[in-house]
Amino acid sequence: MIQPVGGRVTGVLSNRCGSIDSDHYGVDVAGNSGMAIGAAYPGTVTFAGWTSGGGNTVTISHASGYVTRYLHMVRQASVTVGQQVGQGQLLGYVGSTGNSTGPHLHFEIRRNGAVYNLAPAYSCGGTVTKGAPINLPFADLAPADAIPERFAFVNSAGVAFAKDGAYSPWQAINAGGATKVALSGNWIGWLQSGNFYAKDGIHGQWLPLAEGGQVSEIAVSGGGWFAFVGGGNYFAKQGAYAAWLTMAGGGQVSEIAVNG
The missing domain is CATH 2.120.10.30 (TolB, C-terminal domain)
Incomplete structure (x- = not known):
């Protein structure tokens, strides 16, 4: 998988970089409102709409039981439910909708319903580059251009x-x-x-x-x-x-x- 946006990390798993929050299931990357968000990996859009906490949200189902979520988009998603997306394809734009204190992307990964541990790849105050590989071992996940197993x-x-x-x-x-x-x-x-x-x-x-x-x-x-x-x-x-x-x-x- 690749980084969906670039910017400064302001929240990590179970930690909002200043306050512990066991219900924080992903990573927050701050950025200017309107920055483009790309899909971390090829998959199928299973949700594109509004959630009370996440605001404008997209959920993508991937191979081998992986799911990614993209929250707080500035406006309605650029994709629709059922649509196939490629790695890096535009999903929407960074915003601050829902329960948010400023423009950022909240990004989550789950596998077979369980929260995937993103902690080793992110640190509070660190920066990430859009499109760079996420430095985590994604078991059973083939390269993005491979034919699915x-x-x-x-x-x-x-x-x-x-x-x-x-x-x-x-x-x-x-x-x-x-x-x-x-x-x-x-x-x-x-x-x-x-x-x-x-x-x-x-x-x-x-x-x-x-x-x-x-x-x-x-x-x-x-x-x-x-x-x-x-x-x-x-x-x-x-x-x-x-x-x-x-x-x-x-x-x-x-x-x-x-x-x-």
């Missing part, structure tokens, strides 16, 4: 489950009825009742890629290719919103693969 299965009720990292908890990603799940890169695809759906990451929004009840086989590529068999014909497209291309007709196709 993702696992998925479908149970007997047709519920598809997925998780990023072998030690993360399983998450249900549909309500049931799936007969197949396919993974590649950050994309997850599934087949239900002859229809093909996909999403970009575990917390992304489902997109109906091919409906009509005729899909019998699906494939997904990390390069953004999607493919399916419908009525014995092979169709593919690069990108979720592109037009489908007929790759093989004749009604004889039963199995497909796509790469790149």
Whole structure:
């Protein structure tokens, strides 16, 4: 992970740099109002709105059970729930909304619901540089540009489950009825009742890629290719919103693969 902003540290875990506070779960970095805040690591926005203490707040879910939070933004976030963000991508701007005594970013990291100990990487009165690596060991977290280590299965009720990292908890990603799940890169695809759906990451929004009840086989590529068999014909497209291309007709196709 990287530092979301640069500035002077005015609060650390359980300590507001002058007063002990066991409910202070992150680090405070003071800065001028309007300074840009970047995502510490790629992930999916799971909250973007107002909290009574944190003011304008963004929460991002990452691989391997990690979650980061960004509080006190000057105005509404620059991202929306369900949006995939890259490392360093703009989330909003430093402010003093909510329970705050001046412009700063309150930054938290949690893993599997537990507060992550930021103390070794920050000291009261010290400074941090935006974009610099956070000097902490993030177990099971791959480099930001790596393909996620993702696992998925479908149970007997047709519920598809997925998780990023072998030690993360399983998450249900549909309500049931799936007969197949396919993974590649950050994309997850599934087949239900002859229809093909996909999403970009575990917390992304489902997109109906091919409906009509005729899909019998699906494939997904990390390069953004999607493919399916419908009525014995092979169709593919690069990108979720592109037009489908007929790759093989004749009604004889039963199995497909796509790469790149």
